[in-house]
Amino acid sequence: MSSSEQTVDNMAAGSVHKVIFEHQGVFIQLSSDEEAIEQDLLISGSLQVIDKDGEILVEYRPLEDTVDLSNILCAGKDSSSVMGCTQGPGDRSHQLLETQQSYETEWDMVNAVSFKKRPCTNGEGSLNHSHERSRWAFTFSVSDLRSITVKEEGWAFLICKLKDSSTPLPVLHFHQGGSREFLDSLRRFALLTECPDDGTCLLVSTPNKALSQSFENLLDDNSFGLVHKFRKDPYVTTLGGFSKVTNYIFDALRGTEEQHQRPPEEVADLLGEVIPGLEINQQEEPGFEVITRIDLGARPQVMRREPLSAEDWTKHQDPEGRMVNVSHLKQVIFKGGLCHAVRKEAWKFLLGCFPWDSTLEERKALQRTKTDEYFRMKLQWKSVSEEQERRNSRLRDYRSLIEKDVNRTDRTNRFYEGIDNPSLVLLHDILMTYCMFDFDLGYVQGMSDLLSPILYVMENEVDAFWCFVSFMDQMHQNFEEQMQGMKTQLIQLSTLLRLLDLAFWNYLEAQDSGYLYFCFRWLLIRFKRELSFHDVLRLWEVMWTGLPCHNFHLLVCCAILDSEKQKIMEENYGFSEILKHINELSMKLDIEEILQKAEGICLQIRSCKDLPHSVSAILGFGTEVSGSNPTDCESAAAPRATQQQDACSNRHLRETSSHNSCKVAFRL
């Protein structure tokens, strides 16, 4: 029996529930005409989002009924056998939930609204009989959902409307918070876009898996599930998963046997259903994409300029050595970068090691303390005896990997080439000292790539160390245990790409590549392996200006993908071919061309009037004026206190973006 048949059997036989979201204390209000006696009778209950055999359901159960459901929840959480079928190693959803819950503090305002729950006494009769209570339970499929209207009156309440408007749903009152988390959980499976006429109304379209695609399940073969859904509900499935189907059909037509072992009649059926769709896809009939398509307008052509010369740099200094007209200076650096002679000094400002308004004297004093501090930390690992190290496995592991990686970093660059090159010792010592500076993080592969260009420019151990520390402040999250920085960036990139190029985004989705894994190396070490050494220097100094928007490096990704999408789609690359193609772009990219395009994309997005808030939040549009006070840097360790705000921009943005996405739901 072929394995695809097995899948059919299993899908038919076993029923798999997975609770994606659960929130207690959601209230429904019984409307007065139904319950004339109790005019504003409120029922408390639990709201869940459930993955039932791949169908996403929203389920509301009044309080007493939730006991049973919580059992289901436990089973779903604890037993991987229950949820293992579709998700693989299964703690991802909990992690997601946990991150969502970590936003909870922002909801103090909502939660603080006192709300007195109406006691449910026997005297109130009918509601205590479980069958009566369960009268108020309801379930609907996310794919049947037309829109959700978000209102707030001290607490948030949501009005869900189904496509079939004849069955109105009770209003959901989130007296105990959780509405945003609920919407977030839906966003994992559906696209919620603001209705053009009414900002409080979110239009729902499904399916949309990319943003939720965890790394764990990225290889799950879900094309069957899609076809299954498509047959059930071609219209809804078409919206999000369209290219998935067309791609499947293209494969079937080309007769690539590997991919599908379906009975001929099934393929024939499917063809019959899909062929009209094929036309629609090719012609991009607006009816199908109207919800997500935003007209971005033409992309402006921009010009790059010459690098800033040493002379121009000096002109921006006052007699005491303070940098003046800094915003103009940054603009020039953004447009053309720096000539190499200026880098050694200018990078310290760009990275925030030196305040722009410090005098030469102040900088000399700073340099002295920083030098002392560096050597104090260096001495710490230098003075660890063999005995001690034997009992310190973490230090041992850091050292062992640093030794290995230093010998494998930029060895073809003249600065690092040859045996016993002193630069290698510096690279090693700085990384070891960084372990002392931040022992929790220690050394993670990729960090030597970030240090190497900095050391090359600084040609000085202490300066290179502190510049590296500043750069690591921006990159820290990429390397942390949970790699949250990477996950956040991949999601943000996906959001941007979907706005810029829905067709390509859909294509990637259809190839199980919507989570953009192939951009991992780009993001982890900021294109260090993709560009020639000197282009890396150029890109990094341009990025460090913090112009022209937050997260400009994500637009750099978009610019590169924009240049590659034609090849990828024309060649009909699949999952592994896309990965291979992107990996092989390394050292073939032209940085000036990419920067030009990325800036054009930034201007193009900025001039768009109906920009989704998620996008403005990522790029920091609308936060530049009011939100530029770098108080978020307070948490930085003492040596980081001298940093300027642009070195903090990432951390800062994370703050503002969570506030902003909060506004998406509760702007009014």
Place this chain on the structure above:
Amino acid sequence: FLGIHMEKKKTSLLKVILLGDGGVGKSSIMNRYVTNKFDAQLFHTIGVEFLNKDLEVDGRQVTLQIWDTAGQERFRSLRTPFYRGSDCCLLTFSVDDNQSFLNLGNWKKEFIYYADVKEPEKFPFVILGNKLDVVERQVSTEEAQQWCQENGDYPYYETSAKDAINVAVAFEEAVRRVLAIDERTDHFIPTDTVKLHRKPRSAATCCS
């Protein structure tokens, strides 16, 4: 869609994955095998890469898709999704690094867990002790052989990617092991249904 085994005489695509501590030489082994080159200055791997290699083993055409990953613990969540659908796993250590040898068991466990292997005791692992060219060994041949014997009677090869010793042999053995399992499976399938079938693997069907 990976690792599809089709009618005999046609090319089979086999997915092989190289696992082991950072710096044991996974990328060098892959490059030696596929391009027959060795570059001591090669970067350490960030993320995931793969190369294809066509070969013929015992009269059968095979395309090997060799996956190479970043070895550091931290990158686990980014590497493990690629385990699924593997037909064979090459567990690699370096003979001059005892710790990398001690970690073999962890790599095996990680692979079995994330690759969702149905019958771990039957899964074809091949063990490679690389850097045979290095003078100062920390792991003896006997130790390594003993581990292989005790952990599932795995074939063991001492390789040198640098000096091109035993690399091709090890990959060919890996292919033989995979094909041998196929043969056995074939016998259990009524002959009239065997035209095109997936090898018993997990990427597409996860609840059989």
